[in-house]
Ligand code: PEP
């Protein structure tokens with residue numbers, strides 16, 4: 082007896098074969114599309130079959146029909162969102178209606194003579210999640226099309242999508258009227274993630290190109306191939322999950338859990354096998370199901386659902402690899418701009434930096450790990466470019482303006498020319514900064530400013546030499562932990578710290594102990610979800626509750642120092658007791674290591690970050706115990722303004738050049754001066770011209786900034802009269818001037834301050 086699923090598919094398989102013949106036949110595109118709709122109508126016993134293709138203006142044009150008035154072909158155009166076709170566009174999903182005229186979206190076009198039709202089934206024609214058109218069948222009587230019919234129409238639409246977008250079917254002039262790929266110049270505004278400008282060619286961060294055999298000669302064999310590939314996939318996901326073979330920066334445990342769940346999800350597997358069993362090749366089946374998910378993803382608003390659909394898409398990509406369907410990652414073109422939904426930090430490190438010019442992300446936040454790596458690589462990045470993947474095609478020219486957070490897609494010639502002038506100007510500015518490398522940072526009125534840099538990765542280290550930074554004012558030790566897929570071993574930690582100290586030579590390095598928690602969650606450590614992570618169990622709170630990790634880190638730091646000077650700093654100190662407890666742990670560790678015969682640092686200086694308003698108002702007491710402090714303005718301002726630095730709606734809502742925050746910062750500078758304790762500022766503001774000028778005017782004489790900011794900030798310092806601006810700033814703050822920033826910008830214009 083034959084398998085019922087085989088029987089049920091046999092009619093539709095013959096449809097796919099028929100379509101292959103039609104498409105391979107000679108004749109114009111119109112002739113072939115007419116034959117195609119006729120074959121579908123006949124196979125599905127429908128009275129009408131119509132194909133609508135999307136025009137560049139997003140309207141839907143009737144391209145071929147069997148059953149509607151042929152004179153309506155190329156005449157009927159449905160506006161964006163109009164009618165049932167518009168509804169399918171909106172949903173990117175099939176619409177199966179027994180009584181179409183009763184649907185709220187139904188609209189009537191007299192020229193098509195579609196009045197008497199009731200049963201309706203329409204499916205989107207999707208390619209790579211992008212909608213190219215709609216394929217619909219209708220019947221005179223009220224009819225609910227079967228799941229098999231839906232399946233068959235989706236398969237045909239998938240084949241059609243491939244053929245239309247391959248460019249083989251339509252002539253160049255016809256293609257110009259179809260939105261196969263967007264051709265208009267567009268620009269997207271996202272967020273600046275890593276500063277810079279770049280011109281280049283879009284490369285989609287995709288698993289590669291899927292081979293184009295779409296229709297299976299032997300559907301049973303295809304099903305078996307697919308089932309084998311699914312078994313392989315499950316096995317490989319399990320292996321990854323068990324930690325074997327998970328490379329640095331591979332998917333996190335949470336993502337692997339989602340992979341595992343989907344790899345065993347019967348619904349997903351059934352959809353794949355159905356698609357393969359119905360006559361598509363195994364690759365085309367995966368591609369079809371992936372395309373449907375992708376289309377849903379592009380319209381999904383719920384971030385959780387989007388995240389899961391992304392996971393599912395990644396899994397489909399893996400499945401394609403198991404099918405051997407994917408060409409290996411081709412070499413990047415000379416000026417590649419990587420376009421991705423999101424990217425892992427380690428993945429980013431794998432690209433050839435000499436060819437990769439910029440990164441544009443549909444998602445991504447400035448504090449994401451990839452952003453940190455990108456900054457270290459000096460790779461311009463724009464994130465939060467919503468709709469990016471829907472608009473960019475491989476090979477498109479892109480202008481990435483990561484100074485303003487704008488991406489121009491397929492720019493016209495004058496726009497590109499203007500942009501290239503800006504790129505050139507930027508290059509010249511950078512060359513000018515390089516010439517300042519060995520010049521001490523001293524204001525016009527003689528105040529020496531110590532200009533150090535922030536770091537956290539090995540790739541940052543060469544920047545010490547290149548920028549002329551006077552040391553590392555903040556080494557974020559948690560980066561090593563965040564980039565690893567396991568807790569870094571003692572030897573790994575020690576080696577990194579030793580490399581940092583070796584690279585710095587005579588220059589001082591301040592190591593900040595682990596600042597985990599909040600947004601910096603380790604994928605391999607169980608973590609409870611917190612409703613308010615910025616105010617939660619993070620940094621020192623976590624370290625003091627679980628001192629094992631901190632003591633381990635102390636050991637690595639002491640050992641790496643090997644008799645040199647050790648500067649250590651604690652994050653997010655909120656009470657004196659926290660500082661004391663941490664310091665006592667460090668002292669105990671030093672004693673313990675001395676007992677075991679380790680070389681002890683020649684000198685140990687212990688400092689505290691000033692990141693909470695609570696510690697600002699205990700600063701005099703803290704400075705009796707701390708050897709130095711550093712203002713972590715990113716967090717301090719987050720807590721001062723009660724505005725989450727991770728939340729783009731509020732992160733930039735309040736200007737830190739506000740009299741309230743400037744008073745607080747001025748208070749810190751004064752107390753440190755009176756206590757004769759060194760203080761620096763290491764939050765992002767220290768690297769921004771206007772803000773850095775204000776900090777120096779308030780009395781701060783040490784800044785630690787991202788490597789790329791060393792040059793620009795030094796240039797500003799050389800043109801600044803600290804006393805003069807100090808007097809002005811004090812007046813503005815005393816008068817509670819609301820617009821200190823504008824005053825400062827005016828001041829810069831009239832005084833020649835180079836911001
Ligand atoms: C800060 O908060 O300003 C800071 C330097 O620490 P991080 O950005 O790593 O939280």
Ligand code: MG
Pocket residue numbers: 652692713715716
């Ligand atoms: Mg901080």
